[in-house]
Amino acid sequence: MRFNKLDLNLLVVLDAVLTTRSVSRAAERLYLSQPATSLSLSRLREYFEDELLVPVGKTQVPTALANELMKPVRDVLLQLQTITRARPGFDPATSTRRFTIESSDYVISVLLSEVVRRAATLAPLMQFDLRAMSPQMREHLDSGEIELLISPDFAIVPGHPSEPLFEDTFSCLLCLDQPVKGKRLGAEQYFESAHVGIEWAGGRRVTFDARLISTGRRTRRQDVIAPNFTLVPELLLGTARIATLPTRLAHQMARRFPLQLQPCPIEIPGFTEKLQWHKHQDRDPAIVWLRSLLRETAQSLPEVKSLKVARPAARSASPRRRA
Structure with missing residues (x-):
């Protein structure tokens, strides 16, 4: 089908090429041969009178026009996807989505x-x-x-x-054998102790509590950085370290591991997922x-x-x- 003399099937190829920035990877994604994908790209270049994808060193980089086209093309395809998936009386019991x-x-x-x-x-x-x-x-x-x-x-x-889905606050986890002064974790012990922190993507993303505390007068000494929440219990067991976690998750971990759950001794605002x-x-x-x-x-x-x-x-x- 053509619209304004453009074969609309080429939009699928354009989206794949600009997303992957590679003709070969776009061909794999579309289950097409590389020559067929290259031919489609040539037709797109002819229609838009633009190279769309140009080599820079060993990589392919979208042109200025290609960057402008990327989002509207993707939006159009998403709308078409929604239309094609629309079925009267959606039945989850038989859906293979x-x-x-x-x-x-x-x-x-x-x-x-x-x-x-x-x-x-x-x-x-x-x-x-x-x-x-x-x-x-x-x-x-x-x-x-x-x-x-x-x-x-x-x-x-x-x-x-x-x-909004649900709300949560912050609590602390310690090894079950770790003594707590007055049976309740205090701010002094909290800041004097070593901590297990969580960072994703090689430190490019940190937890909300860590970002908030880093702006205060006192900071935590994070002796261990975990790449996710799931590993925290194993890094606490047998140590005097403390972990500050969302309360719902801390509660789960205290039930499954020999850990004690303590109220967070410093004020950290709650949040909503x-x-x-x-x-x-x-x-x-x-x-x-x-x-x-x-x-x-x-x-x-x-x-x-x-x-x-x-x-x-x-x-x-x-x-x-x-x-």
Whole structure:
């Protein structure tokens, strides 16, 4: 089909070439031969009277016009994708849709693990690709590479709809055998102790509490930096270190490991985890259904204030605790 003398099929090739910045990788993505993809690129260059992709050293770089075309072309394809996926009476029980969701492993632990459990019953053929939050999360949502993004309220991507899922605060975790003065962790012990911190993407992203404390008068001594939340318990066991984590996750870890949960002795504001989706997929029936499942699951989470520490059973304190 042609529009203004342009073969609209070429827009798919243009999107792939500009996204991958490579004819060969674009061909692989589109399941086309490299000569066919090169021919399509030649036709695009002829139509736009622009090279679109030019070699700079060993890489291919989009021209100024190509950079201007990248977002509107992607938006058009996303809208077409929504139209082609529209079906009367979407049925999750028979849907084979695959969803890509980007979030922290903290959100996967406290929310998405329960979501996929419920989906296994409600939508047994549905698939989920859960990806770790990255510095490119804005580009991933803008381009449609991911359908859903779950991030703190201070990190949402502008220009796309969002809704709150759940709130959380911060608490501290210590080894169960670690003594605490007065049975409650104080600010002095907190700042005098070594800490386990969390940073993603080689330090390009840090947690909200770390960023906030770094602007204060006193800073924490982070002896160990973990690449995600999940590894924190193993890095606390057998040490005097402290970890500051979202309360919901800290509560889970205190139940599963010989760790003690303590209120954070310094004031750190709470936060809200928000769900985002692409503005052009606002009416996609499958995404609407999944958003509803996420919302219902989040509403079933206990309130942060009601979370109480469950001491690990004696059997869980044997080899791991001695270690």
